[in-house]
Amino acid sequence: MLAASAYFYMSWSQAFGLMLFAMIGLNWLLGQKIEHDRRRFWLILGCVMNLGLLAYFKYMNFFLENIETIVKLGNPDFQSSSLSIILPLGISFYVFELISYQVDVYQGKIKHEKNPVVFAIFVLFFPHLIAGPICRAGQFMPQIHILQKPDSARFYNGLYMFIAGLALKSGVADGLAPFVNVIFKSPADYSGFDNLMACVGFGIQILCDFWGYSLMALGAALLFGYILPYNFNQPYAALSIKDFWRRWHITLSNWLRDYLYIALGGSRTNAGWKIQRNLALTMLLGGLWHGASWNFIIWGGIHGGALAINRWFDTANIPHTFKVILRWPPLAWALTMTVVFVAWIYFRAASFSDAILMIEKIITPSDQWSSTKLAPLFFELLLLYLPIQWIVHKTTYNFDISGLALWKPAFIFAALTIFTFIYYVDGNDFIYFQF
Structure with missing residues (x-):
């Protein structure tokens, strides 16, 4: 497994593969030092080393661009040169896994892994290496110590999860992508309705893209x-922003909660404003984690602000009738999805001005607002998404499909396979590969 995972990564880049092996070795040695010494210094050193590597590759040019913008206010002729930096594949994910390992060892939640091969497999395991899920050492490492014998139920469920993930990614996400891309590229050329549909389409695209990848990783x-x-x-069934983050990118949400929100103080304070501050900062940094762009920071800020308001609403002395009205499921769902999908505009738009333009087109009435240039295929995929996501969720989330009568999984398997072949679109990378 170690050899296969190493080959998998180094087939993309040998140089970055060697860098990853060096990081694994250094973190393994630091984990040993942290367990034996228990000094906070070694933990801080490990976090600085890992985050420093991430900061250089992911944020250095973003930092230089903003410095140039500030300096140009006083010196318009100033020009700074950007660095030619390639972002190592999966760096955001394996850096978070390495940090969580060191923190867990320091806090005594797990023991340092004495076998460097087991530790290397934990980081390099190819199904989750590129885009997660973000694994915890305490959850995954014990499995590596056990000889995994052939198991028909696991193999059957794994194969089904992989096909289900492929249907979400190659059928729904990649099918919607061309329509979404062309509108986000030039929102001014499209009506308010088309801009709204692009926003909805991207929300479904990114869910099916990343959910599809995650299922394929679980299946593999x-x-x-x-x-x-x-x-x-x-x-997208969430009835509050808090509920949304319990359901979306669960491993990242849990990581931000356990290693950032709690480290900032979490809810361990009587001052309500400090809790709101911790929520906002956590999501701002979570937005920045996604990419070196102010749009990602705004996306994180929207969610951070919404989480802070959500918590204030739950704890504030507000008239009971008002709370009951806002918690009415259809209204709560509509408010939650409005926040989520408006935030997606900033996440996807090429620039802040494009995001503002798209929102203006959506909310501004006009004679041409309801006109559309979208092909029927786009709306066809939106409608097909509803039953497909329901079936995939019901048959994959905490569910053993091998327990069903043979004809049921065979029928679902065949339907998803046929759907994938019919709507398959080639040429779209996984969205989270860029993070």
Whole structure:
């Protein structure tokens, strides 16, 4: 497994593969030092080393661009040169896994892994290496110590999860992508309705893209006998922003909660404003984690602000009738999805001005607002998404499909396979590969 995972990564870049092996070795040695010494210094050193690597590759040019913008206010002729930096594949994910390992060892939640091969497999395991799920050492490492024998139920579920993930990614997400891309590229050329549909389309695209990848990762891992954590639980059924983040990118949400929000103080304070501050800062940094762009920071800020308001609403002395009205499921769902999908505009738009333009087009009435240039295929995929996501969720989330009568999974398997072949679109990378 170690050799296969190493080959998988180094087939993309040998140089970055060697860098990753060096990081694994250094973190393994630091984990040993942290367990034996228990000094906070070693933990801080490890976090600085890992985050420093991430900061250089992911944020250095963003930092230089903003410095140039500030200096140009006083010196318009100033020009700074950007660095030619390639972002190592999966760096955001494996850096978070390495940090969580060191923190867990420091806090005594797990023991340092004495076998460097087991530690290397934990980081390099190819199904989750590129885009998660973000695994915890305490959950995954014990499985590596066990000889995984052939198991027909796990193999059957793994194969089904992989096909289900492929249907979400190659059928729904990639099918919607061309329509979404062309509108986000030039929102001024499209009506308010088309801009709204692009926003809805991207929300579904990114869910099916990343949920599809996560299911394929879980499925591939199960084929080898390993169980990875679930990453999605019908996030668009959420009735609050807090509920949304319990359902969306679950492993990232849990990581931000356990290693950032709690480190900032979490809810361990009587001052309500400090809790709101911690929520806002956590999501701002979570937005920045997604990419070196002010749009990602705004996306994180929207969610951070919404989470702070959500918590204030739950704890504030507000008239009971008002709370009952806002918690009425249809209204609560509509308010939550409005926040989520408006935030997606900033996440996807090429620039801040494009995001503002798209929102203006959506909310501004005009004679041409309801006209559309979208092909029927786009709306066809939106309608097909509803039953497909329901079936996939029901048959993959905490569910053993091998327990069904043979004809049921065979029928679902065949339907998803046929759907994938009919609507398959080639040429779209996984969205989270860029993070």
